[in-house]
Amino acid sequence: MKNFKILHRDGNARAGRLTTPHGVIETPNFNPVGTQGVVKALGPRELKEIGVQIILGNTYHLMLRPGAELIEKFGGLHQFMGWDKPIMTDSGGFQVFSLGVALEHGSSKVVGRKYQKEESRPRLNKITEEGVIFQSHLDGSKHILTPEKSIEIQRKLGADLIVAFDDHESSKHTKAEMEKSLELTEIWGLRSLKKYNRKNWDGKQLMYGVVHGGTHQDLRIRSAHFTDENFDAISIGGIYGDKKMLCRIVEWVSAEVSEDKPRHLLGIGEVEDLFNGVERGMDFFDCVAPTRRARFGSLYICPENGGNKINSFAMSIRQSRYISDKKPIDPACGCYTCLNFSRAYLRHLYSAGEILYHNLATFHNIYFIVNLMREIRSAILEDSFHKLKFQWLGY
RNA sequence: CCGGAGGUGGCAGAGCGGCCAAUCGCAGUUGACUGUAAAUCAACCGGGUUUUCCCUACGGAGGUUCGAAUCCUCCCCUCCGGA
Numbered sequence: 001m002k003n004f005k006i007l008h009r010d011g012n013a014r015a016g017r018l019t020t021p022h023g024v025i026e027t028p029n030f031n032p033v034g035t036q037g038v039v040k041a042l043g044p045r046e047l048k049e050i051g052v053q054i055i056l057g058n059t060y061h062l063m064l065r066p067g068a069e070l071i072e073k074f075g076g077l078h079q080f081m082g083w084d085k086p087i088m089t090d091s092g093g094f095q096v097f098s099l100g101v102a103l104e105h106g107s108s109k110v111v112g113r114k115y116q117k118e119e120s121r122p123r124l125n126k127i128t129e130e131g132v133i134f135q136s137h138l139d140g141s142k143h144i145l146t147p148e149k150s151i152e153i154q155r156k157l158g159a160d161l162i163v164a165f166d167d168h169e170s171s172k173h174t175k176a177e178m179e180k181s182l183e184l185t186e187i188w189g190l191r192s193l194k195k196y197n198r199k200n201w202d203g204k205q206l207m208y209g210v211v212h213g214g215t216h217q218d219l220r221i222r223s224a225h226f227t228d229e230n231f232d233a234i235s236i237g238g239i240y241g242d243k244k245m246l247c248r249i250v251e252w253v254s255a256e257v258s259e260d261k262p263r264h265l266l267g268i269g270e271v272e273d274l275f276n277g278v279e280r281g282m283d284f285f286d287c288v289a290p291t292r293r294a295r296f297g298s299l300y301i302c303p304e305n306g307g308n309k310i311n312s313f314a315m316s317i318r319q320s321r322y323i324s325d326k327k328p329i330d331p332a333c334g335c336y337t338c339l340n341f342s343r344a345y346l347r348h349l350y351s352a353g354e355i356l357y358h359n360l361a362t363f364h365n366i367y368f369i370v371n372l373m374r375e376i377r378s379a380i381l382e383d384s385f386h387k388l389k390f391q392w393l394g395y
Numbered sequence: 396c397c398g399g400a401g402g403u404g405g406c407a408g409a410g411c412g413g414c415c416a417a418u419c420g421c422a423g424u425u426g427a428c429u430g431u432a433a434a435u436c437a438a439c440c441g442g443g444u445u446u447u448c449c450c451u452a453c454g455g456a457g458g459u460u461c462g463a464a465u466c467c468u469c470c471c472c473u474c475c476g477g478a
Contacts, residue, residue, distance in 0.1 A: 031430095033430075033431065034431095035430095035431050036431085040431080040433095040434085041434085056430070058430080058431080061431085061432095088430095090430050091430085093430085094430045095430085095431090095432095098430090098431085098432090099432065137432040138432080163430080166430095210430090235430085237430065240429085246429095264430090265430095266429095266430040267429055267430035268429055268430085269429060270428095270429060273429070285429095286429095286430060287429050287430080288428085288429070288430085288431045288433085289428075289429055291431080292428065292429090292431065292433065292435085293428070294434095295433080295434050295435080296427090296428070296433080296434080296435065296436090298428080312428090316425095318423095318424095319423095319424085320422090320423065320424090350434095351422090353434070355434080357434080358434060
């Protein structure tokens with residue numbers, strides 16, 4: 001892949017750079033999630049200050065509101081949201097899963113944890129070979145998303161990196177169902193490619209294919225081969241199982257895929273998983289964890305200040321023990337929030353429901369993860385990745 | 396001093412004879428959060444090491460009842476009017 005260069009390897013970990021129409025992204029890198037054309041609670045100015053190089057938007061949400069045509073009229077998502085650095089958009093395939101089957105069955109893609117909503121209304125969500133008919137979570141209106149439509153929308157949004165429309169295994173996922181779903185992802189992948197090439201957009205959008213196959217090694221390998229044969233960029237998606245299985249899946253896939261293509265691990269981004277992903281050859285990650293955790297009072301701390309894999313490297317600012325704590329969230333952190341505000345103040349803002357809390361907390365969490373990725377990248381360049389990983393994880 | 400309304404668990408505030416260790420909310424504790432229906436959700440929240448179990452509890456002291464936070468009597472204390 002001519003736009004992607006690997007500069008250095010430390011074991012299977014790679015440090016590289018991906019060139020896009022809106023700039024270079026140094027890898028490994030983390031994409032903060034900005035589903036609706038914003039990274040919740042942060043503006044582009046702050047993202048730049050942090051050093052964020054790429055963010056992720058979502059086809060599903062943006063097509064429903066405000067609509068791809070509207071964004072196109074504004075010159076694309078970059079202009080619309082005032083962000084001139086790279087953007088990746090997700091295909092919407094995942095939402096069809098997470099807002100349909102997954103909500104009805106209460107399943108999630110990692111570890112099977114559940115998110116209980118007071119009442120989860122049954123959703124119309126019909127998967128056919130053509131595509132998916134679904135109801136909007138906003139107003140219940142009916143929509144259809146097909147591979148062609150997803151690509152078309154992503155083209156209108158004008159993202160630098162886009163994702164082929166993929167199917168998700170049903171939550172029951174018997175192997176037969178998995179295989180069937182995988183076939184659909186392959187068919188849809190080819191259709192996505194056809195649409196993508198036919199219009200020959202400006203050739204600058206890089207499209208990821210998505211590797212599926214759940215926790216089955218043979219399916220994952222088959223999917224890896226298929227994706228590698230047809231796409232210039234590889235992403236891993238679908239159901240991952242627990243953290244151990246996630247590691248294995250990444251190992252299976254990265255062993256079967258071309259070295260010179262960028263690899264994105266979709267939806268993953270807890271600290272421990274970042275290390276394990278990078279160690280196994282992944283270049284890109286995106287995850288709602290830092291932004292969502294921030295809003296929920298969970299703020300990242302490094303190992304020397306109490307972070308560990310048990311607490312997911314986070315402390316809970318809600319606890320009354322911080323009520324008069326003058327220290328910053330993480331005394332070792334150099335972010336604006338940590339340089340200027342105490343835990344006591346942040347806790348106060350949280351309890352008071354003040355908007356500024358979201359901003360300061362999210363700023364810290366994104367800074368923390370982006371900074372961690374910077375450290376990881378430097379470590380790879382200096383052949384000390386495993387030392388750094390050991391410092392953080394103890395293994 | 397007279398008239399009226401009240402005193403319930405950290406706060407606030409329901410209950411007004413048994414299903415009340417006491418609704419709901421806030422505060423508190425714990426847990427969850429991984430391609431964002433998420434400024435969210437769940438559990439706990441008097442004490443006793445688990446309990447369909449036992450204690451202590453609804454201003455205080457008595458009483459009526461098989462049984463009271465709920466009814467009666469007296470006392471103490473608040474608040475609102477009027478002198």
